[in-house]
Amino acid sequence: MTRANLAHRLHDAAEEAAHCTRCPLYRDATQVVFGEGPANAAIMLVGEQPGDKEDLAGQPFVGPAGQVLDRALAEAGLDRAACYVTNAVKHFKHEQRGKFRLHKQPTRGEIQACRWWLDRELEIVRPKLIVALGVTATSSLKGKPVVLSRVRRQILDIEPWRVLATTHPSAILRLRDSDEKEHAFRELVDDLRFALEFLKAP
Ligand code: URA
Numbered sequence: 331m332t333r334a335n336l337a338h339r340l341h342d343a344a345e346e347a348a349h350c351t352r353c354p355l356y357r358d359a360t361q362v363v364f365g366e367g368p369a370n371a372a373i374m375l376v377g378e379q380p381g382d383k384e385d386l387a388g389q390p391f392v393g394p395a396g397q398v399l400d401r402a403l404a405e406a407g408l409d410r411a412a413c414y415v416t417n418a419v420k421h422f423k424h425e426q427r428g429k430f431r432l433h434k435q436p437t438r439g440e441i442q443a444c445r446w447w448l449d450r451e452l453e454i455v456r457p458k459l460i461v462a463l464g465v466t467a468t469s470s471l472k473g474k475p476v477v478l479s480r481v482r483r484q485i486l487d488i489e490p491w492r493v494l495a496t497t498h499p500s501a502i503l504r505l506r507d508s509d510e511k512e513h514a515f516r517e518l519v520d521d522l523r524f525a526l527e528f529l530k531a532p
Pocket of ligand 1: 377380381384389390392395417500
């Protein structure tokens with residue numbers, strides 16, 4: 331299949347997803363945030379769910395967590411434009427507190443319901459490596475809850491996919507101590523370097 335055909339299939343999947351009612355999250359979100367990037371990308375980055383900025387923009391990882399991710403990718407020598415970037419859950423789950431919309435973690439059922447769309451993206455892009463950013467993405471790909479520290483920086487065989495689990499950029503943003511923050515960021519960069527080495531291996 332040519333890259334244009336693959337891109338066409340992704341476009342169709344995104345149009346279908348725009349009308350998704352597979353779980354209740356569509357009710358309070360502005361829109362579906364489908365993945366974006368080359369349809370034949372060797373690497374797929376999977377986050378948790380769109381945040382406030384992503385929900386408004388309709389694009390994944392364009393807010394503060396996206397800035398951390400972009401910086402880490404650049405330091406690791408990975409070109410974001412060459413990656414397919416998506417989320418385990420495609421609608422923003424939140425609660426309104428005054429004028430703020432606060433992120434809420436998706437439930438197992440919501441993650442499972444949205445696996446339908448992640449599977450569509452995976453079947454089309456067929457990446458050589460999936461980088462799971464955080465516990466929600468890793469659990470979604472595993473099909474069951476995982477402890478991130480037990481599976482981090484290993485190439486997991488989740489047939490037919492190879493998955494590298496790492497921290498979520500938002501977890502770095504939440505750290506208050508600047509040394510801990512820097513350390514967590516370095517670890518993310520190292521994990522992404524490891525991903526790049528895997529991609530380059532014959
Ligand atoms: N966090 C995510 O997991 N995904 C995004 O797209 C943005 C923030």
